[in-house]
Amino acid sequence: MTQNTVEKTPVTLLGLGAMGAALARTWLAAGHPLTVWNRTPARSAALAAEGAKVAGSAAEAVAANSLVVVCLLDDASVDEALAGADLTGRDLVNLVTGTPAQARARAEWARERGARYLDGGIMAVPPMIGAPEAGGYVFYSGSRELFERHRRTLGVPAGTTYVGEDAGFAALYDVALLSAMYGMSAGAAHAFALIRKEGIDPASLAPLLADWLVAMAPGIHLTADQLRSGDYAKGVVSNLAMQVAGVPTFLGTAEQQGVSPELLSPYFELMRRRLADGHGEEDLTGVIDLLIR
Known part of the structure; x- marks a missing residue:
C-alpha cells in the first residue's frame, strides 16, 4: 500500500448496482480504501x-469506516440494509433517490442513531461518473460542516453542489431538474410524432430540435427574474394572449397528423385559464401560480 493510498479517506459503499459500481471504481482508481456490500x-x-x-453484511461494512455512502434502490431498502448496523459516530451520505420529506425523515432517523447526515441527488447516469468532462454532479444538503469535511472525497466520482442545511433540498433540486427534463422530453416526443407519418427523416429534425431547445433555454432565467420580482410582464416578448391565440394551430396540426395532443393539452389549458383571469399581457410565468395548491 502506498503512502498516497494511506492518506486517502476510506469509504464504505452500500449498493453495487450500475451507479454504485461506477462510484466504487472511481474511488478505487483514485486510491481510496473501499469497503463494499451488496x-x-x-x-x-x-x-x-x-x-x-x-x-459480509451491511453492518460489517458500516463498522469498517467512518464515511458510509448509501446507493441503494429506494428509501425502504435503506431501512432494510441498515436495520442491524451501529451508526454511532458515522458520517452517513445517502444517494438514494427519494422525496424531500423522505430525506428530512432520514436525517432525523440518522441523528437519533448517532450519525451525521448528508442527502444527495445524483445528476448523472453511470457513464458520467468518473468523467469530469461529462458534466455530471451531485446535489448535497444537510450538515455543511460534514459536506466540507468530505468535499474532496465526494468530488472524486462527480462534481459537488451544496444546496443548503435543509436535508430535503438535494432531493428537491434533483426532482425539479428531472421534472423539467421530462417536460422537455414530452415536447420532443410530440414533435417527432408530428412527422412520424411523413417522409421526413427523424435524423433531419433532431439537430434543428436540439438547437431550438438550446436557443429557448435562456428564457428560464427570465422566468426566475419575473418570479423574484412578481412582475410577470417584465421583459415579455410574446405575451400570453398572443400565445393562446396560436393554440388552435397546434391542436389542429396534431389532429391532421393523427397525433394525440395529450402531452401538450394540460399546459395549453393552464394558459387559457391564466388568460381568462385577465393576464393577457404577461409572460407564461403565471401558469406556475396555477400549479400551486
Whole structure:
C-alpha cells in the first residue's frame, strides 16, 4: 500500500448496482480504501478483484469506516440494509433517490442513531461518473460542516453542489431538474410524432430540435427574474394572449397528423385559464401560480 493510498479517506459503499459500481471504481482508481456490500454478493466479485474489501453484511461494512455512502434502490431498502448496523459516530451520505420529506425523515432517523447526515441527488447516469468532462454532479444538503469535511472525497466520482442545511433540498433540486427534463422530453416526443407519418427523416429534425431547445433555454432565467420580482410582464416578448391565440394551430396540426395532443393539452389549458383571469399581457410565468395548491 502506498503512502498516497494511506492518506486517502476510506469509504464504505452500500449498493453495487450500475451507479454504485461506477462510484466504487472511481474511488478505487483514485486510491481510496473501499469497503463494499451488496445484497447480491456476486456483484462484489469484480470489485474485489480491483482492490475493494467485501463485507459480509451491511453492518460489517458500516463498522469498517467512518464515511458510509448509501446507493441503494429506494428509501425502504435503506431501512432494510441498515436495520442491524451501529451508526454511532458515522458520517452517513445517502444517494438514494427519494422525496424531500423522505430525506428530512432520514436525517432525523440518522441523528437519533448517532450519525451525521448528508442527502444527495445524483445528476448523472453511470457513464458520467468518473468523467469530469461529462458534466455530471451531485446535489448535497444537510450538515455543511460534514459536506466540507468530505468535499474532496465526494468530488472524486462527480462534481459537488451544496444546496443548503435543509436535508430535503438535494432531493428537491434533483426532482425539479428531472421534472423539467421530462417536460422537455414530452415536447420532443410530440414533435417527432408530428412527422412520424411523413417522409421526413427523424435524423433531419433532431439537430434543428436540439438547437431550438438550446436557443429557448435562456428564457428560464427570465422566468426566475419575473418570479423574484412578481412582475410577470417584465421583459415579455410574446405575451400570453398572443400565445393562446396560436393554440388552435397546434391542436389542429396534431389532429391532421393523427397525433394525440395529450402531452401538450394540460399546459395549453393552464394558459387559457391564466388568460381568462385577465393576464393577457404577461409572460407564461403565471401558469406556475396555477400549479400551486
